Amino acid sequence: xxxxxxxxxxxxxxxxxxxxxxxxxxxxxxxxxxxxxxxxxxxxxxxxxxxxxxxxxxxxxxxxxxxxxxxxxxxxxxxxxxxxxxxxxxxxxxxxxxxxxxxxxxxxxxxxxxxxxxxxxxxxxxxxxxxxxxxxxxxxxxxxxxxxxxxxxxxxxxxxxxxxxxxxxxxxxxxxxxxxxxxxxxxxxxxxxxxxxxxxxxxxxxxxxxxxxxxxxxxxxxxxxxxxxxxxxxxxxxxxxxxxxxxxxx
Numbered sequence: 001x002x003x004x005x006x007x008x009x010x011x012x013x014x015x016x017x018x019x020x021x022x023x024x025x026x027x028x029x030x031x032x033x034x035x036x037x038x039x040x041x042x043x044x045x046x047x048x049x050x051x052x053x054x055x056x057x058x059x060x061x062x063x064x065x066x067x068x069x070x071x072x073x074x075x076x077x078x079x080x081x082x083x084x085x086x087x088x089x090x091x092x093x094x095x096x097x098x099x100x101x102x103x104x105x106x107x108x109x110x111x112x113x114x115x116x117x118x119x120x121x122x123x124x125x126x127x128x129x130x131x132x133x134x135x136x137x138x139x140x141x142x143x144x145x146x147x148x149x150x151x152x153x154x155x156x157x158x159x160x161x162x163x164x165x166x167x168x169x170x171x172x173x174x175x176x177x178x179x180x181x182x183x184x185x186x187x188x189x190x191x192x193x194x195x196x197x198x199x200x201x202x203x204x205x206x207x208x209x210x211x212x213x214x215x216x217x218x219x220x221x222x223x224x225x226x227x228x229x230x231x232x233x234x235x236x237x238x239x240x241x242x243x244x245x246x247x248x249x250x
Contacts, residue, residue, distance in 0.1 A: 064157040071096030168213040196246025
């Protein structure tokens with residue numbers, strides 16, 4: 001692994017380029033085209049099977065549609081206690097209830113989990129490209145956007161942990177952005193506060209968010225601060241403190 005001579009930190013870009021040159025003699029165009037071709041085949045197969053999968057496996061699954069029904073019930077003014085077995089999913093219920101009065105809201109409920117996931121994957125792919133080169137970013141995007149059927153289920157439906165996965169992607173991207181920034185400007189500060197609010201709501205809705213999103217974010221920031229001991233470390237500690245404190249308040 002190459003190292004940044006100025007910062008004394010790992011530089012993954014050179015390593016990835018070496019791996020590409022050693023990949024069976026394939027050219028850069030081939031290394032780029034082959035994943036995109038496989039992704040195109042995946043999208044074609046998905047387009048063929050998605051309508052039936054949605055109508056048979058998703059719409060008839062009580063876990064997948066229960067939050068839609070609850071949101072529609074609350075939006076129509078029906079009041080009373082709600083008992084949920086596993087997790088409260090406040091963010092899902094809040095978003096569905098706010099959008100219930102809109103025309104075509106059921107289509108919106110079907111689309112927003114996948115739209116949020118795709119947006120988070122784009123952020124993750126761009127972050128990976130900044131760290132390890134464009135090919136690594138491309139592979140990150142292709143692999144995340146071509147999940148198997150069991151993994152696709154929580155991306156399409158609202159009843160599982162997709163928002164927690166999105167939270168972990170965005171926190172990782174924020175960690176990299178703060179590390180590579182020269183200073184904490186208002187954009188990074190706003191992103192930290194916004195992500196802290198989202199992380200706090202997500203942690204209250206899904207306890208898994210603490211385990212795979214907030215805790216790793218704080219642990220990595222603290223570890224890098226101890227190892228590096230420079231200005232970037234101070235930015236990391238400050239950002240982690242802002243995100244965690246905002247999440248706790250939220």
